[in-house]
Amino acid sequence: MRKRLIHIxxxxxxxxxxxxxxxxxxxDYWRVSRIGGQGGSFIIKVAWYWSNLWNDCFxxxxAVTNCREYPVLWNIEYIQAVRGLLLCGMGLGFLAVTCCFIGMECTYIGGSDRTKDKVLFAGTVFHFAGGKL
Structure with missing residues (x-):
């Protein structure tokens, strides 16, 4: 009973x-910066630049917003590397959730207890690798 609760x-x-x-x-709003609005002007004009993993916006x-999407996944900017690593982590996490669901003791998928333990261990490794990305 305790093993099942730990698995769940x-x-x-x-x-x-x-x-x-x-x-x-x-x-949204991974990176936000204020542009303008600096003293001496009769008209205060402030603009906000913000970006996320998929586009840059101004x-x-x-309150007019102009956005430019990133053209490719692997670009020189560091934000593209973050996007790629998060997508790889998501893929590994999906594999891990599937393996852990199959390897749990309370499911009837996967065969013998020894096989389920191996599948559960593989899911644990995938979760750890996805978390490290």
Whole structure:
């Protein structure tokens, strides 16, 4: 009974961590900076530059936003490397969640206990590798 609870709790925690990494992929405002609005002018004009993993955007004081998408996945900028590593981590996390679900003691998929332990260990390795990326 205790082994089953540990398996279920570990599966839920690791799946929740994978879900949080997936949420960071859709998050805007990874990098934000203010441009303009510096003294001496009768008209205060402030613009905001912000970017995420998928595009660069520029918003001015009239709330007009212009965005430019990144053309390729592997570009020279560091943000593209972060995007690639997060996508690799997501792929490894999906494999890990699948392996851990199959390897849990309370599921009837996967065969004998020895085979399930190997699949569960492989899922653990995938979770660890995906977390390190």
């Amino acid at each position: 709790f570990g599966f839920l925690i690791s799946s929740l961590g994978w879900l949080f990494v997936m949420c960071t992929l859709a998050m 918003t001015d004081s009239t």
